[in-house]
Amino acid sequence: MQQMQQVSIITGKGIEGDRYAADIGAFSKSTPKIRHLSLIALAGITSANQQLIRHQQPTFGEGDTRRNIIMSNITADELNALVGKIFYLGGLAFRGTELCVPCQRPAKLLLRPDFIEAFATRGGLRAEALESGTLNTGAMFTLHQTS
Secondary structure (H helix, E strand, O other): OOOOOEEEEEOOOEEOOOOOOOOOOOOOOOOOOOOOEEEEEHHHHHHHHHHHHHOOOOOOOHHHHOOOEEEOOOOHHHHHOOEOOEEEEOOEEEEEEEEOOOOHHHHHHHOOOHHHHHOOOOOOEEEEEOOOEEEEOOOOEEEOOOO
């Protein structure tokens, strides 16, 4: 995982160069799902880490969650509510497809089984890329308004 200031989004694929856009992600073949983009709320990471601290366990860094985008100014519950909804990041349209239920992969890679419990209700959101374009760090988030 590496932090990027700017990425190219490809309709129907996701982030150019990402393992899931290239169809070589760990779960690309075994569980076919729309994995164009994964997002997690910074508030969810903070909350999970507070829970871990209370139990005297080591915390997780943002990259440890293995999500593509860390969202500030949104709660985990607000992010979870985007399943089935269209939203915009930096003017590009995405549709929330499903929650990212914490799995064994990060837990195994980090040798930390507490990952699954800590992120149980705050694991993030998978989203479908509905438009191509450039996405920059700090891109503005807006929800699609229906009329």
